[in-house]
Amino acid sequence: xxxxxxxxxxxxxTSIRSITIDGNSVFTSREILDWLSSKPSLPYSRAIIGSDxxxxxxxxxxxxxxxxNVDPLSESFTSDSAxxxxxxxxxxxxxxxxxxxxxxxxxxxxxSEILSEFDLQPGDPIDEAVLEQDIEALLxxxxxxxxxxxxxxxxxxxxxxxEENNTIDLTLTIDEGQRVTIDEIRVEGNKETDPSVVVRxxxxxxxxxxxxxxxxxxRQRLNRLNIFADVSEPELYIREKKGxxxxxxxxxxxxxxxxxxxxxxxxxxGQSGYVTGLASVSMRNLFGTGRKFSFRWHREDRFSQDLGFxxxxxxxxxxxxxxxxxxxxxxxxxxxxRRVFDLKTELMLSExxxxxxLFGSENVIPSADTTINRVFRSSTITFGAELQYxxxxxxxxxxxxxxxxxxYQYGRKxxxxxxxxxxxxxxxxxxxxxxxxxxxxxxxxxxxQVLAFGLHGRELQSGHVEEGEMFRLGGxxxxxxxxxxxxxxxxxxxxxxxxxFLLARRSFLYGFIDTGYYFRPADDARSIPKSDAFKYGxxxxxxxxxxxxxxxxxxxxxxxxxxxxxxxxxxxxNEF
Numbered sequence: 001x002x003x004x005x006x007x008x009x010x011x012x013x014t015s016i017r018s019i020t021i022d023g024n025s026v027f028t029s030r031e032i033l034d035w036l037s038s039k040p041s042l043p044y045s046r047a048i049i050g051s052d053x054x055x056x057x058x059x060x061x062x063x064x065x066x067x068x069n070v071d072p073l074s075e076s077f078t079s080d081s082a083x084x085x086x087x088x089x090x091x092x093x094x095x096x097x098x099x100x101x102x103x104x105x106x107x108x109x110x111x112s113e114i115l116s117e118f119d120l121q122p123g124d125p126i127d128e129a130v131l132e133q134d135i136e137a138l139l140x141x142x143x144x145x146x147x148x149x150x151x152x153x154x155x156x157x158x159x160x161x162x163e164e165n166n167t168i169d170l171t172l173t174i175d176e177g178q179r180v181t182i183d184e185i186r187v188e189g190n191k192e193t194d195p196s197v198v199v200r201x202x203x204x205x206x207x208x209x210x211x212x213x214x215x216x217x218x219r220q221r222l223n224r225l226n227i228f229a230d231v232s233e234p235e236l237y238i239r240e241k242k243g244x245x246x247x248x249x250x251x252x253x254x255x256x257x258x259x260x261x262x263x264x265x266x267x268x269x270g271q272s273g274y275v276t277g278l279a280s281v282s283m284r285n286l287f288g289t290g291r292k293f294s295f296r297w298h299r300e301d302r303f304s305q306d307l308g309f310x311x312x313x314x315x316x317x318x319x320x321x322x323x324x325x326x327x328x329x330x331x332x333x334x335x336x337x338r339r340v341f342d343l344k345t346e347l348m349l350s351e352x353x354x355x356x357x358l359f360g361s362e363n364v365i366p367s368a369d370t371t372i373n374r375v376f377r378s379s380t381i382t383f384g385a386e387l388q389y390x391x392x393x394x395x396x397x398x399x400x401x402x403x404x405x406x407x408y409q410y411g412r413k414x415x416x417x418x419x420x421x422x423x424x425x426x427x428x429x430x431x432x433x434x435x436x437x438x439x440x441x442x443x444x445x446x447x448x449q450v451l452a453f454g455l456h457g458r459e460l461q462s463g464h465v466e467e468g469e470m471f472r473l474g475g476x477x478x479x480x481x482x483x484x485x486x487x488x489x490x491x492x493x494x495x496x497x498x499x500x501f502l503l504a505r506r507s508f509l510y511g512f513i514d515t516g517y518y519f520r521p522a523d524d525a526r527s528i529p530k531s532d533a534f535k536y537g538x539x540x541x542x543x544x545x546x547x548x549x550x551x552x553x554x555x556x557x558x559x560x561x562x563x564x565x566x567x568x569x570x571x572x573x574n575e576f
Contacts, residue, residue, distance in 0.1 A: 014044040017083040023071075023090040026063060032056060032088075044084050044472050047075065048113060054090065058506065060092070064125025064165075067093040096126050106174040108145060117200050125227035127170055135172070142176065146209040148236055149177040156430075180236065180243040182212040189249045192288040198247055200315055201225065202234075210236065210243060217351050218247065221359060224351075226395045227254045228286040254285040274302045290314045292324075300484075303333040320348040333512045335374045336366045338468045344386070357388040358409055364468040365419070374526070375468040380432055382411030397506040397543070398442040399450050406544060409434040413462060425524055430463030448502040452510075458492040465521050476569035479516040481537025481558035484568070489518030489532070506545040512554070513538045539566070 018040055021029040036052040053070050060068040074087035100122055103111050118134040135152050142150035156171035158510050182204050184537040187195040215234050224233045229252035234245045256278040267275045279354065282294045292312040299305040312327035325343040332338070348354040362380040386407035392398040411432045418426050445451050458471040467488060473479050475488030479494050494516035500508040516535045522530040541554030554569045
């Protein structure tokens with residue numbers, strides 16, 4: 001260990017005039033000077049020069065010069081102590097290289113299988129950091145084979161003095177320990193959730209050899225269930241020579257209700273008053289089994305309302321497959337009613353990747369009270385497939401990863417009730433194709449700051465596209481700054497860009513810019529021309545984790561809006 005003794009003259013206000021390196025042959029003076037934080041013309045600090053000398057010592061040790069030393073630093077001050085000349089005198093001594101490595105106590109690997117994977121080989125300069133990395137890599141190899149508690153220690157070092165270099169022979173003693181199997185899984189912290197829900201999500205079989213890759217994936221897989229507020233890393237233990245995992249969870253609020261009710265009083269025209277509002281119920285852990293159910297009702301005005309529900313049955317027959325379905329109905333003023341039933345069977349191929357088969361049935365029923373129908377009576381049956389890939393590190397507030405989803409559906413549409421005057425323009429049977437694309441990307445830029453970008457697309461291709469089956473754009477989930485479902489189109493595309501400032505784990509402030517495009521084809525039968533437009537919106541918002549769920553509020557301005565025309569989007573953020 002080098003001892004540095006500094007002369008007494010003060011250094012406050014002193015600048016470095018020169019730094020000289022003496023006694024070096026392994027490294028050039030220029031190489032050594034480049035390592036230093038101290039530079040000519042910079043203020044002189046004994047603390048910094050002391051750190052610089054430690055850097056020199058460390059770089060020599062990496063070359064195997066374990067006994068190198070540095071003489072006490074030479075300082076020469078000018079008469080007014082304004083400048084100082086420094087001399088660093090290095091005593092390199094002899095280089096030490098690796099002689100041989102002897103391994104003991106192992107059975108799983110042979111000597112050659114162990115040493116061939118080491119970066120440090122006989123004849124190489126002794127580098128403690130490289131040797132530590134080699135030992136860590138060896139223990140990782142053991143862990144992947146189930147030897148979770150394997151140890152490797154340096155039990156002997158023999159130094160030999162040679163003519164040119166010194167050599168060190170090392171003896172590594174390995175304690176492999178027992179090969180661990182997972183014979184039990186314990187769950188703590190679950191009050192409502194059945195332990196079997198957690199156990200099945202580990203995707204481990206009892207008696208299976210411990211695999212760190214599988215175990216390390218458990219926490220992320222449980223977080224994606226969206227029923228736990230926190231999941232700890234699984235803890236491996238041995239009890240009575242049997243291995244087990246302890247998984248600690250903290251349950252979140254899985255039952256949420258979002259409701260707003262309003263009453264519009266009777267007007268002067270003699271019409272009666274009516275109720276408007278929104279009611280949304282979501283249960284993501286029904287009976288503690290991981291089953292999901294949601295219900296939504298939204299009445300916009302006297303004549304228009306949405307109604308729907310969804311249900312998901314996870315792990316059907318104990319297999320990594322989910323089956324879900326839903327029903328939705330929209331009453332569009334006094335024009336028509338649209339009813340949709342869908343069924344989805346999802347096969348989870350891995351933690352990130354899943355594929356699904358889709359079935360859909362849609363019926364559009366025009367109102368009998370209208371003399372001019374905006375839509376024809378129709379029924380559509382579709383079949384399709386979906387691909388989903390998800391690497392997000394959190395469901396509600398990701399800081400890294402991406403999610404990708406795309407689906408394709410094909411079917412037949414039957415149109416009835418076509419007036420004789422339009423029979424030549426409208427076919428009674430047409431094919432239908434639907435395309436969907438959703439891509440969201442999350443990148444942590446600085447501490448507690450995240451860039452979020454989403455790209456989405458929808459397209460409907462059919463021999464006759466009607467209003468009732470078109471996609472809707474606008475509102476909190478698509479294009480902010482506009483009314484909910486303000487635009488209709490057979491082709492939609494929109495992008496959402498947010499820059500988030502994290503306040504807590506799942507709470508953040510953000511600014512955003514949304515852009516969107518819609519295309520509505522011409523309807524010659526009703527003399528409706530083709531229309532399309534590009535729109536944008538921007539604003540600020542906040543997402544807060546509350547006892548009721550994740551509450552989102554944003555203020556947005558649409559294209560050409562003044563501040564007084566801004567839209568406030570408000571609601572609980574849930575995903576089925």
